[in-house]
Amino acid sequence: MGFNIKSYLASKRELVDRKLDSLLKYSPKSITPLEESIRYSALSGGKRLRPILMIAANEAFGGKDEKVLPIACALEMIHTYSLIHDDLPCMDDDSLRRGVPTNHNVYGEAVAVLAGDALLTDAFNIMIKEGLESGLRPKILTEIVSDISSAAGSGGMIRGQAIDLALEGVNDVSVDQVEKMHSLKTGAMIEVAISVGAKIGGANDKQLKKLSVFAKALGLSFQIVDDVLDIEGGSDMGKEVGADARNRKTTYPELVGLKKSKRKAEVLTKKALKSIKDFNDKATPLREIALYLTDRKF
């Protein structure tokens, strides 16, 4: 009874997609393209990495998927808003995302800004309303809103994006700066996906600490692999290949080379796995996701 990571990812992705689709239902008679634009980006088939990590972390402590699913979807909505805004002409000016035209290319900039704003705002609404519905108590819900807003806000993901922009075109960017930027821009949301999932599953403080090491290593490894793929042309996110170079972004492979980058990703993955080595079999999906993310070719 071997564990099949691909079918695990596919089944959880479907779970998330279906729930997101039901959460983002709107009255069809709207006179604005806002609702269509929200659905366009939210349901355009991402990997759903963050929600799946949350589900797997919850599962590692015996938690049921249904309980964590609304929070997982809310986190994916926040991730999706960040992609819509990052793609804007005034930011990274990307024309492709997840293999299709970016939101602003289809609906215009104004609607894209609003669709992002709506996904972010509605995510907090869904956390509370759907979270209560799925049996989460107010106390843990306040903790979840606090953790996720902290990871996404001016001390987390948004700060990472601001640093990313500030470093654009700068010539002497250091490895430390790139790592710091990634730990905020991508890492914070990956970490909170895992910690919130584990909390809902009932993890204790000691286990959460180990998972924090796991998540930090995994988050950086994930980003390094992404940067490698941007150069080698796997175009992981369905983005244009070489977009980083066009935007004059300093990437990890550029600083230390492709070979060392790949090696670094492997070392980080080992570190991640080691940190949760005493977790039981229920953590298998979490371990397998870590391995899979380093090995992926797309």
Add this chain to the structure above:
Amino acid sequence: MGFNIKSYLASKRELVDRKLDSLLKYSPKSITPLEESIRYSALSGGKRLRPILMIAANEAFGGKDEKVLPIACALEMIHTYSLIHDDLPCMDDDSLRRGVPTNHNVYGEAVAVLAGDALLTDAFNIMIKEGLESGLRPKILTEIVSDISSAAGSGGMIRGQAIDLALEGVNDVSVDQVEKMHSLKTGAMIEVAISVGAKIGGANDKQLKKLSVFAKALGLSFQIVDDVLDIEGGSDMGKEVGADARNRKTTYPELVGLKKSKRKAEVLTKKALKSIKDFNDKATPLREIALYLTDRKF
């Protein structure tokens, strides 16, 4: 011992300004202009109408200012984010706000988008963390997050802004459409300011219902007066005079005339006051704010 509305507004505004200033403290060594840009817009001296309404609604039921203040500031942060994004070139393309250059005119569009995103995200963080600190229980906090995200989200303020954009340049806009747009774009946040303040103060369902009538009437009256001032040149928000006409927005005065608009604002104010006529003296500030907003000349 007459009630002085001007000194009441000034003292509550100062309370809000001071608290916002302390909530938005950042490490001074940031390499990005994000933090400065957040403070620029959040501390540039708005009227603080929404937080003051929340404070006054709380006071109407004997609540202490300190208990409601963090939530009031969080609501003002959400209002501020909406102004930053509404002013963007792709939206209303405004150059002045609250009498000073708009955020994107000072910091550029990318930073302005991020500053708005950060204010919105951090607002939810502050609601929880500072709300717990000021003695609010998790149960009411979840209700507050739910109410405010609902008012600000795709079924509230953002939907109002999307409708506003969709109606731009349309020739046969009806009074109903303009009222619907205002009730979402401006009304929803004014209503939630009042209902959340009253809930924290301990209002019962019957009182909340009366306040809902009060808030809906006040919200529309406020917006009509704003539209009148945009034409007559009071420039209430420190915006360019005539900005609505430039953006080809259909306003209330344009549809029914200036005189009828002013009359409508007065009728709405009377309706608002009537709805809370059996509230006791503690509701004096709330009543006086309603009167003041209709009479203002700036």
